[in-house]
Amino acid sequence: MTVLEPTSAPRAPGAAFIFKKALISALVALVLFSLMIGIRTEAGPTGQLIYWTRFGDLAALVAAVFAGSIAVELLRWRWGPVGMVRIVPPGVTSALALARRAIAPLLLIFALLVPVIFYDQRYILDLGILVLTYVMLGWGLNVVVGLAGLLDLGYVAFYAVGAYSYALLATNFGLSFWICLPLAGILASLWGVMLGFPVLRLRGDYLAIVTLAFGEIIRLVIINWQSLTGGPNGVSGIPRPTMFGIPLTPGDDGLAAKLGIEFSTTHRIVFLFYIILALALLTNWVTIRLRRLPIGRAWEALREDEVACRALGINITTTKLTAFATGAMFGGFAGAFFATRQGFISPESFTFQESALVLAIVVLGGMGSQLGVALAALTMIGGFELFRGLEQYRMLVFGVAMVLLMIWRPRGLIGHRAPTVFLKHSQEISSDLVKEGHG
């Protein structure tokens, strides 16, 4: 990070200026909320719409906007103009560099130890499984969006394909989780290729809308093909995974009985935790390895400039298709895991919101940074959980957080690019310097 001295201290804005700005914001808020908050409508008992006024709430909200606007102005003045680089003492810089190198192994060790530390806390274990599922999805989508630069808004489709593959294979043919897991991955990657073919020629936002449409098509087909998928009722009674044939049940052939320990439902949760941890690490490992292979380099080249790629003789078709297939395969694995963990799946779990959430994790993580994606998943899902009590406001807060995070760090939490190939030493550069083609 370069260190620059600000040429002059920012001048304090006058009180009148701040007041005027706050007044305008409050006025705008008054108009915006006048009908939406001030009047509450509801269908009455006879089907007739009734309404009542809530001017108290309206006044409180407008006052809050007024106060908030003053606070934001004052903060902005204190923090100085946008783009000013703060001076960081060298000691802190080196400490930060050390922390950054240490954070990945520390996180990994922590993740491995979670079931040991929080053995008694079912809630934390469940949350950990959820976070790891999203870490895995984020890493999977990272192959498509972060590495190959193909904007995919329908990633949840592959998650759904994986989940339904396992659910249907297991409930109809009685196949075990460990046989279905690779099958789910293969099926999902086939769908990835199927999506990939038509969109080969599309770029940027056209690609985004087609992938979105694809995700919606898959969801709508799942809802409407009732004879196969059970429609909106979903598939229930999905078998739990076994530890290589030994079920984790209280019966005589269960794992607890064989090991001679007392049965506890926590065993299964811990087992699931380690499965998803292993799957996520597999995703990460494969991605890191692939980045060093010609195909991974072709992905990154494609992200930076598609035209140049073509000029250099890189086969765009196979490059794009493999990216879609690889990303989709990991989505399929995660889906199969989701199905076995929940024991029940329905189309409601595979809405556009999930795609948006996973995409937000990837972008917030810094597009291509494996560590960034993990941290972003932890932040988003963990933050999401904090608001579990406020069920009604949860998505609202999530949306606000998404907007604020994007404004605060448009390049994501880890906005640095480490080159895959280098001559003498790896020099990280800020992503702001990376000019991406519109792939």
Added chain:
Amino acid sequence: MDYFAQQLINGIVLGSIYGLIAIGYTMVYGIVGMINFAHGDIFMIGGFIALISFLILVSIGLTAVPVILLIVLLVSMAITALYGWTVERIAYRPLRHSFRLAPMLSAIGMSFVLSNFSQVAQGARVKPVPPIITGGYTLLDQNGFVVRLSNVQIIVVITTIVLLLIFTWMVSRTRLGRDMRACEQDQTMAALLGVDVDRTISMTFVIGSALAAVAGMMYLLYYGLVDFYMGFVAGIKAFTAAVLGGIGSLPGAMLGGLAIGLIETLWSAYFSVEYKDVAAFSILIIVLIFMPTGLLGRPEVEKV
């Protein structure tokens, strides 16, 4: 044949509503180059505001339907336009020169904010309204097959046509329209020549949102209900319409809207209602395979 004529009428009415929303998408895309994911929710907000202002006007004893409709139209256009302006100001302007995905994610976030805001503010249940405009004409009546054109349908189509004419005039003849076209071609050059780019972009959002508000009100009149979730599906369809017509092209947006409306209606009439959205999306994918820039879009010039 009668059945087909009836479905054609229904499709055109639905297509007009989609077209009005699609214009907002295509305008914003043309100027800022981003998918305004929150636009569908702006449409939903427009519907809600129309509903609430309608309720107030009726309860204070106004009975003249044309007066009510006019006031509701103006109020919902004004307030919804302010929503569009605020959304641009808060969520998009700080990210204007950021990299491509940032404004899009912020738009998705804003879409969640708007839909959940109205869920929190107005409750999750569907809000029905009694039919405001009744009556209509029977165009054809033979062998029990009746082709009807209701007054609501006439109003929807006429409003759409009038708005489109005003809008086309504005883009092609006024100072603002010229500024908008200039910003669309080259923002830096436009700014150098004295165009206030920020203001022009804000006005684009204001106009797009006002049109979405009209669409919201028409939806309310036509279907007689609003709910907080309707913005998402309508938004995706309208965006599909904009892409189908060639994003960035205004006549394309209207054409795409009509196409999507007709496909949806005819598919539900002749094949299955459940798969109407699948049909619309599949058509989108097929059109894009053979015409990657949509029906009326300009081919993108690749520069190295």
